Amino acid sequence: MNPFTVSRVCDLPLVSILIANYNYARWVGKAIESLQMQSYPHWEASICDDGSTDHSRATIADYSARDPRVRLITQRNAGMAAALNHAFLSARGELVALLDSDDEWLPTRLQTVVNQFQDNPRAGLVTHAVRAIRANGRLLKPRHPRRLDHGWLAPAILEGREPGLPPCSGLTFHMDIARHVFPLPSHFRRCADKIAQDRAALLAPVAAIRRPLSLYRIHGANLTGLSGPCTLAALEKHFEFLDQLWEDRRAFVLAHHGFAPDIGVWRDIECAHLQLARHLFTGEPGAAGYLHALPSRIQRRAWGLLLALPRPVAHRTLRLWWSENTLKRLFRNSWDLLRQPA
Template sequence: MTNISPLVTVIIPAYNAARFLPATINSIQQQTYSNWELLIINDGSTDDTVEVVKKYQEKNPCIQLINQFNQGVSQARNLGVEKSKGQFIAFLDADDQWLPDKLQQHLKHFQFHPHLGVSFSQVEILNQAGEPTGQVSSSRLHHLKPEHLLSENPTTTTSNWVVRREVFAQVGGFAPDMSYSEDLEWLLRVICTGLWEIEGINQVLTRYRTSSGGLSSHLYRMEDGWNQLVQKAKIYAPQLVEDHFALAQALHLRYLARRAFRLHLPAEVGVDFMTRALASDWRLLFHQPHRTVLTLMAVFGDLLMEKILFI
């Protein structure tokens, strides 16, 4: 056992994650960069999460288990940051995975970019069973501005982030009262300081398992979370919200419409989101027009097919 302080702290918030954790922990242990500590924050799990972690602890002293009453993912991540020792903090959700050179590539990225606060990469999308879908994230990687983060999440998931510790000292942790868009709200706070860059690596380093949540209510809660983000942004970036709210809301609603279609939700859900998107800002027709037109065709075509089938 070494006394060298870890350069990287990996934080996994875990709630009833026993069946996913082995693959997730293994992906950390297989990293080509080895000077890390792993903090697994058990957020009041009622399954075998604790037992699974303890088996790994017996073999690897770099793994720590920290228990808290169920308080949600934001509080779990904040506790992990509070207990961390590393100069860099990396988040990984309990059902996601990293490719072996994930940490090595991000540390190189920081080495050559002294003003980089948050490093991320491209993401491979897995289905709920953990199988590749063939999809890779296509979000912008460079020259991110506050208005981009008001409307979209180029990082896809917190499992994709590696962050300088100083950033948390300056902007604080995740908003504990948010369950949706809390990651995007934190990134927006960071970029609005003007002190740190958020930039991606043009390489797949994270594997993200999509949620099985296929209920309309889930998407409407996502919309509520984004509205919470806007209310918080009005405090520290009022001009940003005033200048970009309409188009940002339209882009977010279009995203929810696309998601409703992919989840095979009732057609009226996608139509509702898309109709309100265009009502928010008609310029959506000229912002990524290919994506907008395809979404319109998908959700209204879906509605038409439903009506035909019920005639």
């Protein structure tokens, strides 16, 4: 399979920003203000309010009345994918960026991303790290995700390597790729950005910026943003989402590359760590095969030790490993400090 070819980005491309909003009146104004503070001025924002029951629409309408670059679109509640699809219909830019309505961009975000597209003319997707913060603005995690992949990722994805890509507010698509990414399947009421990033990485190379360029707000409505599924119920729900993602991926590859990949590879290799967690919760045999499928020796050793522990202890250890907590932050910050050059 070969990557799609994209046209070269002009010197001053228009960036179309898509925002899906549902009951985030508390945050959406900050998101819009972060656009207005961008050092790069050539942008437009389409904000689709997804049937909010708070005062979101009035808040967005007020900004729209004062700034012609901000466009309010409304629909009945239909979920994130439908809202992004609706917003995309009015996108006119060479580049298409996503911003969660509870997140904010740092002032140089757009300029840095535009520069990256111009420096990487084959890129169909530019990503960057985000900085996770609490609802009150206090720092939670200085850089997320820890690994950002770049280059032509499609062959590795099809072989079962989960790509290192950021959440919604760290994604910008070349319009030549966005036209194939959208519309997103409307049944993805949540996590539609995962579908968008997955599709884009299967079409064209990715250029990555390791520096955090947005604030990723973690609050009561999205507490799983930095945590893995730490209960069997949460794990099964996550597998349900992944099954839908894999079915969409298979159909997407067939439509755009002409062959249907094997979903079993993703279930057994891409999600080997999740399969091991299921074995940990249920006590079922057969973990050895998934242990060998893990991509690194460190992960294999860590999971081997975890599976050797008594199950109650292993459950608590997994929760510490996969959830955001003080112990984890202290270890991460100390590790980052040790890795800094002298």
